[in-house]
Amino acid sequence: xxxxxRVPEEVFEEPVVSLAKETVALEAKRIASIASSERLRExxxxxxxxxxxxxxxxxxxxxxxxxxxxTSFTDPPLELTGGKLITVIRSHIFYGCRPKKNSRADSKGxxxxxxxxxxxxxxxxxxxxxxxxxxxxxxxxxxxxxxxLVMIDGEIFPRIPPALRFRKHGTISRLYQKxxxxxxxxxxxxxxxxxxxxxIVKRAYGLDIPIVADMPGLNINDKALATYILNPGExxxxxxxxxxxxxxxxxxxxxxxxxxxxxxxRLRERDRWIVGVLEYVDRAPDVELAxxxxxxxxxxxxxxxxxxxxxxxxxxxxxxxxxxxxxxxNGVPHPIDLVDSMCRITPDxxxxxxxxxxxxxMVKLKDQKLAMxxxxxxxxxxxxxxxFKG
Numbered sequence: 001x002x003x004x005x006r007v008p009e010e011v012f013e014e015p016v017v018s019l020a021k022e023t024v025a026l027e028a029k030r031i032a033s034i035a036s037s038e039r040l041r042e043x044x045x046x047x048x049x050x051x052x053x054x055x056x057x058x059x060x061x062x063x064x065x066x067x068x069x070x071t072s073f074t075d076p077p078l079e080l081t082g083g084k085l086i087t088v089i090r091s092h093i094f095y096g097c098r099p100k101k102n103s104r105a106d107s108k109g110x111x112x113x114x115x116x117x118x119x120x121x122x123x124x125x126x127x128x129x130x131x132x133x134x135x136x137x138x139x140x141x142x143x144x145x146x147x148x149l150v151m152i153d154g155e156i157f158p159r160i161p162p163a164l165r166f167r168k169h170g171t172i173s174r175l176y177q178k179x180x181x182x183x184x185x186x187x188x189x190x191x192x193x194x195x196x197x198x199x200i201v202k203r204a205y206g207l208d209i210p211i212v213a214d215m216p217g218l219n220i221n222d223k224a225l226a227t228y229i230l231n232p233g234e235x236x237x238x239x240x241x242x243x244x245x246x247x248x249x250x251x252x253x254x255x256x257x258x259x260x261x262x263x264x265x266r267l268r269e270r271d272r273w274i275v276g277v278l279e280y281v282d283r284a285p286d287v288e289l290a291x292x293x294x295x296x297x298x299x300x301x302x303x304x305x306x307x308x309x310x311x312x313x314x315x316x317x318x319x320x321x322x323x324x325x326x327x328x329x330n331g332v333p334h335p336i337d338l339v340d341s342m343c344r345i346t347p348d349x350x351x352x353x354x355x356x357x358x359x360x361x362m363v364k365l366k367d368q369k370l371a372m373x374x375x376x377x378x379x380x381x382x383x384x385x386x387x388f389k390g
Contacts, residue, residue: 039215039218040225042215043210043215043218043225043229046214046215047212047213050213052212052236052238053230053234053236054235056233056234056235056292056294056295056320056321057321058233059321060325064148064322065094065097065146065147065148066096066147066149066150066335067092067093067094067099067136067149067150068092068093068151068153068335068336068339069091069092069129069132069133070091070153070154070339070340070343071090071125071128071153071154072089072125072343072344073086073087073088073089073124074121074345076121083113084114084115085111085112085353086110086114086120086121087109087111087121087349088109088110088128089107089109089110089343089344090107090108090128090132090343091105091106091107091108091343092105092339093339095151095334097146099145099146100146101139102139102145105339105342107342111353113357120171120175123175126179127178127179127182129152130179130182130183130185130186133150133186134182134185134186134189137150137189137190137193137195138189147193147195148195148311148314149197149322150190150195150197151336152198152200153340154199155199156183156187156199156307156308157199157241157274157287158176158179158180158183158281158284160176160179160277161176180277180281183284184281184282184284187282187286187287190311191283194311195311196308196309196310196314197308197309198306198319198323199307200304200306200332200333201306204221204305206221206222206270207219207220207221207222208238208289209222209225209236209238209291211244211247211251212238212239212247214251214254216258219263222238222291222303222305223291223302223303223304226291230291230303231293232293232295232296233293233294233295233324234292234293235290235320236290236292237316238289238290238291240287240288241274241277241284241287241288241289242278242285244289245275248270248271248274249271251267252264252267286310287307287308287309288310289305289306289308290305290316292320292323294323294324294327295324296327296328301331302330304327304332306323
């Protein structure tokens with residue numbers, strides 16, 4: 001079995017001064033043994049025999065009008081004495097065309113003060129993201145905008161906690177339900193307007209490649225595994241989420257007795273999550289998966305995992321070719337890099353929000369000390385998060 005982690009008894013500490021020499025050398029040896037493993041050659045051979053590895057077309061795709069979209073949020077939220085201050089920034093940039101109605105590049109913000117214990121910032125960010133895409137697609141539908149492709153920094157297929165239960169009065173449940181409903185509306189509008197959507201999955205922790213190739217015991221995430229086995233200018237077709245769910249179910253049935261309990265639990269949770277979204281969101285079965293390595297020579301030559309909702313104008317092969325052509329040194333399409341840099345939440349920005357909250361509370365409560373207490377950080381050691389240095 002190939003593992004990305006050492007077993008517990010191999011974990012040991014080193015003096016800091018020797019980390020760069022001894023420990024890094026050991027890690028390099030371990031990684032090299034994985035990268036040159038016979039199992040990796042075997043998995044590539046299996047994928048090739050299944051007809052799942054393709055060359056990326058060198059033909060330049062026709063001029064594509066695309067928009068890249070990213071959201072960032074305070075994670076964790078800024079914990080003030082009176083509650084949690086959630087901040088979300090949403091940015092977009094048009095690429096390859098000049099928009100008709102919308103600004104070429106813009107950033108907008110969202111602020112919410114909550115008392116809930118749940119971490120709501122991420123789901124708020126996805127709701128804001130989906131609402132913006134829906135607004136764009138409505139503009140396309142009504143002739144106010146022209147667009148071929150939407151690129152999202154993140155997933156298309158909603159990430160829902162496996163144990164989530166939709167309770168009528170639970171805030172987190174209502175928000176996730178809203179997220180799912182907006183996803184359904186977004187995909188329906190994309191189909192109506194013939195606009196393709198791509199989700200750039202930067203943190204690809206899934207194990208879909210070993211499952212599709214039917215290779216138990218290969219505990220390497222898809223991004224790392226594809227980086228090892230793909231040559232520049234190649235891509236792997238991982239099919240649709242509905243097919244991935246079938247692969248997982250077959251994989252569990254076939255290898256249940258040989259898989260560790262932790263792996264089985266992880267796979268069952270993933271299957272339950274996928275099936276739950278497939279049942280709730282009508283067009284979710286049409287969301288497909290792929291991993292590619294750009295043809296453009298770069299320093300790291302990382303593979304990139306993507307989710308795709310194709311259109312009649314842009315099929316999967318054409319989208320992969322386009323993405324490969326615009327993928328830069330960080331292993332993601334250039335517009336995604338640009339929009340990512342536009343929506344960062346800085347300590348200065350958080351300090352402005354906190355100070356404004358303090359000012360507003362002081363006016364409304366007419367009590368300076370109480371206002372300062374409510375707007376103050378619950379843990380003063382975290383002052384650096386809003387720009388204060390010790």
